Amino acid sequence: MLQTAEVLRTVSGAAEFGVVAGPPSLDLAAAQERKQSIVDRLTGGLEQLLRGRKTTVLEGRGALVDGLGRVVRLDDGTEVTGAHVLIATGSEPRALTGLDFDGERVLSSDHVLEMTAVPPRVAVVGGGAIGCEFASLLGDFGSEVTVVEVLPRILTGADAQVAQVVARSFQKRGIAVNVGATVVGLDRGSSDVALRYEGADGEGRVIVDSVVVSVGRRPRTDGAGLAESGIDLDGRGYVEVDGQMRTSVPGVYAVGDVVATPQLAHVAFAEAILAVGTMLGEDPVPIDYEKVPWGIYCRPEVAFCGLTEEQARGRGLEVETSVHRFAGNSRALVIGETEGLVKLVAEKDGPLLGVHIAGPWATELIAEGYLAVNWEASAADLAALVHAHPTLSELIGESAMALAGRTLHG
16 A cells, blocks of 8 residues: 555656656555455465465464363364464554544554545554554545654654654655644544644644554454463563563464564564474574564655664663765665665674664665674675665665765765
């Protein structure tokens, strides 16, 4: 859906490139059909892969009925026993008190991804990754968008300078952002709703057609028989695991959104590889969650890995940073996307600690930063490498050169 928004923006700005086209319009039904066809192709491919591996797939709702015996019972009474059990029940959208999902006025992320019409006015509750993606998407689709975030800034997991790039971009695009604001109520009218929130300047109120609640996801553990089988859960309902993804019951493992680790598909994938390796008697290296790559597909895109400048300084490290902006990058100028920056965080005379990007194709560019941070490369190591020209990735090389004391364009 975000790709649809990008295509819509590209066509809308085609005249700047000398391409004459009529004003574009969004066919949401066609966009949804394309989205679903891609989802079906991916899931169908996975089903075919399972058949090729001679994997038995049982469809139904299952529950662990004997953790020590590793027995799972389906809702039709079928029982299966395994030498190991892997819990991967995922997560579901988390609601807020007083903002119960109804699919019409109060929407979850699931509802937004299935919407058949673009609401003229939307309030997005939550300024994290998902909230910013939906705010960006709906803004590009033509909605008047207001973001309400309880924390002091949006994208709190990202570096402050990166988050500021997105906040400024939202402001330019007319997306209102209210930070430090707590939702206190929702008043339903005959055709709209009024979202009330309390901020530093007192109580605010915004009249909208729909409210999108994006305040995170909760683990899907209800009814799975986990606690009853002796599996330890934390106070929020997440399954507790060790570095090898083992639960408190021998032979039972848990991965993905059901454990309290970054809720990212590629992290769940890595955790599954780690768990299976442990089942097979290997001794795999635990995942360093601080260094996994994050990708946020709002406009401009955001990607990062490793420590932010604030986190590094908070640990008492002597830190050096280098920031270079896409405004001076030739490829960014060619494609007409110059918002954003690349920021490298390094320990003085030591390795790179974090790479943070906001801008065009940030989610693709982060791969180089991920390798550098995880291999504990220094800025000098990265600066010695040749980056192709003209490319967006040159900005990473220039930032590394600056940190190594060889500023190219400074």
